[in-house]
Each structure stands twice: as structure tokens, then as C-alpha cells.
Amino acid sequence: MTEEKQFAIIEELSAFEDWMDRYTYLIACAAELPPMPEEHKTKETLFPGCASKVWLFLSRRDGRIFLECDSDSLIVKGLLSLYYRIFNGETAESVAGTRLFFEKETGLAEHLPPDRLNGMAAFANEVRRFAGATELF
Numbered sequence: 001m002t003e004e005k006q007f008a009i010i011e012e013l014s015a016f017e018d019w020m021d022r023y024t025y026l027i028a029c030a031a032e033l034p035p036m037p038e039e040h041k042t043k044e045t046l047f048p049g050c051a052s053k054v055w056l057f058l059s060r061r062d063g064r065i066f067l068e069c070d071s072d073s074l075i076v077k078g079l080l081s082l083y084y085r086i087f088n089g090e091t092a093e094s095v096a097g098t099r100l101f102f103e104k105e106t107g108l109a110e111h112l113p114p115d116r117l118n119g120m121a122a123f124a125n126e127v128r129r130f131a132g133a134t135e136l137f
Contacts, residue, residue, distance in 0.1 A: 026078030
């Protein structure tokens, strides 16, 4: 299921040839991220290693992984919304076994600054670690 979600993201981003249009799309995606409850925005949920402030609260219910996340940067929040779409509500097994490829296929891996790309990889690894992954990327 996570692969299908990544293919959908690739298709959506491929509709934009210009990178400024893709960045505009990411900013629009930020509005799609469900709001994170303020009580979950604590120093314990502040994700380390990101240039922007990023909060991540993970929970598990009925064998499924649920995310609450937010950022003070619209671009990062848009990126978080993509990871949210891929991981949220999926089984722990599916999340732990997910290999992300949409960043490379859409060119995000080439167009994002290295620190932002590393921060997003760390974010995805944290979600996968919570789900039980032993092999991280």
C-alpha cells in the first residue's frame, strides 16, 4: 500500500515541469496536513537534526502506526504531509518494510538542500524505527 501512495505522489509532482511550481505544490500540501494538537508540541516531540522546527508524535493502535507532525516551515510541512500520506494508518509491518523512492523519482532528492533531505530521511527513519524496522536508510 505504501508503494501505491508513493506512485500517486510521483504522478502528482510529475504534473509540474517547473521546480517553482513543485515548491508551490509542496506549500499547498502543507495545508492538507491535519493540525497537530498543541499539547503534543513539546520539547520531547521536537525532532532533532532539522534546520526548521519539526514536531513528531507517534502512536500505535490496533497494529497500525499513526503520526501527528508539524513544522514552522511551509516547505517542510508540505514534505511532512507527503510522509504522512505514505505512513499514517498503515500497519507497523508495512511501515517498517517501506523503502522510500518517491524523493528520487520526483527529483526532490536532487533539488532539496542536503540538510533538508537528511532531516527528512531521519524523520522517515524514526517513523520506521517506531514501527519496528531494524534496517534503516
